[in-house]
Amino acid sequence: MILAAANKASFCPVGILNQNFYARDSRLVAFELIGKVLVFKRDGDVLCGRVAETEAYLGSQDPASHAHRGMTPRNCVMFGPAGFSYVYFTYGFHHCLNVVTESEGVAGAVLIRAVEPVRGIELMMKRRGCRDVRSLTSGPGKLTQAFGITVAQSGLDLTADDFHFEEENHEDLKRLGSDCPRWLRIGVSPRVGIREGTKSLFRFFLQDSPFVSVFPKHFREK
DNA sequence: TGAATGATCACG
């Protein structure tokens, strides 16, 4: 299933995405986050990546969600107000970055699974111990390692100047040598890395992008 | 395909 979406702003006119953007259905937020730019500033370093892959997670009705069995100490941020970060540690190795969605009291989040490195690539390479740009941030654990994001960044306001998502600026991207399509081709597929809830098409990704994590074989085109 | 590695949560 392939959908096309206008690259121009449809909800937030310009700049940093605000709480109203996130306080909606997780699937809609996950879809619209594709193509937006993740910005994380710390210690004078500015890291940017264009979102290439997301997954939506719901509440009690979603067996794959951390919030499936109600509120716990770990997932309580998912029940809070939208537009805050939810970072968790998993498999003893990796951190995963989420954005809280839905209205306050309703659990929901969008997992950021992959971005296209846009700015701060040298620092990302240093942290990842890897020179291949395509491997820097093409996975939820990879991108948090490249950006230096850990559970210390959980529960933060994602409308802040130093940690947010924003509309992509075509002129900035062009100056940095990144591709700037007028239209985004967005693919939809089941979520990956989960045991249940695999029938739901809650994964969204930039079609034809070399910066996505994986491409489910049964959904591969051609 | 499996190993690495540690937090979390449902048990009782």
Place this chain on the structure above:
DNA sequence: GTGATCATTCAT
């Protein structure tokens, strides 16, 4: 407290 289970990554 205990043990199964991970919204993963990398090397084999």
